[in-house]
Amino acid sequence: QQQVKQSPQSLIVQKGGISIINCAYENTAFDYFPWYQQFPGKGPALLIAIRPDVSEKKEGRFTISFNKSAKQFSLHIMDSQPGDSATYFCAIKAAGNKLTFGGGTRVLVKP
Amino acid sequence: KAGVTQTPRYLIKTRGQQVTLSCSPISGHRSVSWYQQTPGQGLQFLFEYFSETQRNKGNFPGRFSGRQFSNSRSEMNVSTLELGDSALYLCASSSDSTQETQYFGPGTRLLVL
Numbered sequence: 001q002q003q004v005k006q007s008p009q010s011l012i013v014q015k016g017g018i019s020i021i022n023c024a025y026e027n028t029a030f031d032y033f034p035w036y037q038q039f040p041g042k043g044p045a046l047l048i049a050i051r052p053d054v055s056e057k058k059e060g061r062f063t064i065s066f067n068k069s070a071k072q073f074s075l076h077i078m079d080s081q082p083g084d085s086a087t088y089f090c091a092i093k094a095a096g097n098k099l100t101f102g103g104g105t106r107v108l109v110k111p
Numbered sequence: 112k113a114g115v116t117q118t119p120r121y122l123i124k125t126r127g128q129q130v131t132l133s134c135s136p137i138s139g140h141r142s143v144s145w146y147q148q149t150p151g152q153g154l155q156f157l158f159e160y161f162s163e164t165q166r167n168k169g170n171f172p173g174r175f176s177g178r179q180f181s182n183s184r185s186e187m188n189v190s191t192l193e194l195g196d197s198a199l200y201l202c203a204s205s206s207d208s209t210q211e212t213q214y215f216g217p218g219t220r221l222l223v224l
Contacts, residue, residue, distance in 0.1 A: 032211050034211070034212075041217070042217055043115070043201050043203070043215030043216050043217050044201070044215045045214075045215065046212055046213065049211070049212075089153075093211065098156055098159065098167045098169075099144070099156065099213065100156065101146075101153060101154040101156075102153070104153055
């Protein structure tokens with residue numbers, strides 16, 4: 001039962017470019033939408049998160065855009081750097097405190 | 112503050128055996144969640160414990176079980192191991208009852224032969 005679909009599965013971007021990752025969810029009973037970043041050999045780490053009452057949140061080079069009516073949210077990485085090369089996961093949380101993750105996007109930033 | 116620690120980091124078992132993995136949350140965190148990560152299925156929620164009680168459970172067979180101790184440390188057990196149980200098992204802790212900000216450990220990589 002997949003409740004969140006993430007795309008693309010992988011992404012190659014040049015240094016300085018913009019990386020865009022999209023997620024779509026299937027119902028409206030979610031109240032928290034985090035993005036996690038995972039480097040090889042490490043556990044995921046919270047990168048940025050948004051609530052459904054906000055349409056956009058920016059933290060440094062990372063921005064979440066949220067479209068409640070379309071049930072979609074996306075992560076934009078501006079001025080992508082080689083150090084941003086990692087796997088990114090979107091997630092959704094409903095009441096009941098369980099996080100459901102998207103399938104992940106492997107991002108490679110070429111110097 | 113020390114981060115989430117998991118032991119052991121690597122484990123090799125054979126089919127039919129059982130295994131116990133351990134997780135020590137960040138000091139003061141009372142919620143501990145477990146996830147299985149595989150290339151094919153991604154990150155899948157196993158269960159969550161809060162104050163020694165299982166609060167949520169994912170869609171895994173009964174071979175997967177867990178518990179939490181009074182000091183918030185948690186263990187998960189997998190009995191009668193199958194080849195498909197080979198995965199990275201991640202533990203995450205959270206400081207509040209809403210589980211919103213989860214801090215993950217480095218994981219235990221389990222290989223079942």
